[in-house]
Amino acid sequence: MGKRVMGTALAAALLVALVAGSAWAQETRTLEFTPSRDSGVSGTATLTETDAGVEVQFEVQGLTSADGTEHIAHIHEGATCADDRADQGAPVEFPLQSVVNQGGAGSSTSTIEDSLDELSGDVPHYIAVHDEVSGEGTPPVISCADITDTSVVPSTGGPISPLDALLVGGAVLATLGIAAASLLAWRRA
Numbered sequence: 001m002g003k004r005v006m007g008t009a010l011a012a013a014l015l016v017a018l019v020a021g022s023a024w025a026q027e028t029r030t031l032e033f034t035p036s037r038d039s040g041v042s043g044t045a046t047l048t049e050t051d052a053g054v055e056v057q058f059e060v061q062g063l064t065s066a067d068g069t070e071h072i073a074h075i076h077e078g079a080t081c082a083d084d085r086a087d088q089g090a091p092v093e094f095p096l097q098s099v100v101n102q103g104g105a106g107s108s109t110s111t112i113e114d115s116l117d118e119l120s121g122d123v124p125h126y127i128a129v130h131d132e133v134s135g136e137g138t139p140p141v142i143s144c145a146d147i148t149d150t151s152v153v154p155s156t157g158g159p160i161s162p163l164d165a166l167l168v169g170g171a172v173l174a175t176l177g178i179a180a181a182s183l184l185a186w187r188r189a
């Protein structure tokens with residue numbers, strides 16, 4: 001009986017440690033969108049490494065188009081936001097879900113087949129939100145976020161986010177509790 005209780009407790013403790021470990025290892029980076037071409041459109045992007053690739057999630061504010069207007073968005077490879085602002089932008093590497101203006105703000109979530117290391121490596125990448133489509137050609141970029149090592153804050157090895165701290169702290173407490181309980185059960189047996 002005692003041995004079985006302890007075995008179960010140890011298995012539970014291991015499971016908790018595994019879950020905490022994977023939460024710890026999940027890499028998330030936060031980027032900032034700044035206005036291009038005096039658009040006044042800014043925002044925040046979160047890039048998360050997942051099993052399927054990189055989940056790109058962002059929201060922008062300050063859109064002045066009509067409600068319901070679609071703004072196409074991409075990840076461009078081979079230049080920076082500064083280059084794009086000097087009309088020296090780079091080609092699209094990944095299309096992203098378009099932003100739809102709702103009351104001046106809009107969001108987008110896409111998963112792309114790439115890695116954070118690749119996106120923030122030697123070749124520059126930027127996330128671009130474009131002006132509303134009118135006529136032919138790609139409309140100009142109105143908000144831009146560089147994906148570089150200096151503009152990203154990894155949650156592993158860097159500053160710990162409050163959620164990470166909560167998850168890990170909770171897991172540590174749970175593991176200690178289970179260990180204490182199993183020790184008690186073992187002593188009583």
Ligand SMILES: [Cu+2]
Pocket residue numbers: 072073074075076092128130
């Ligand atoms: Cu684009």
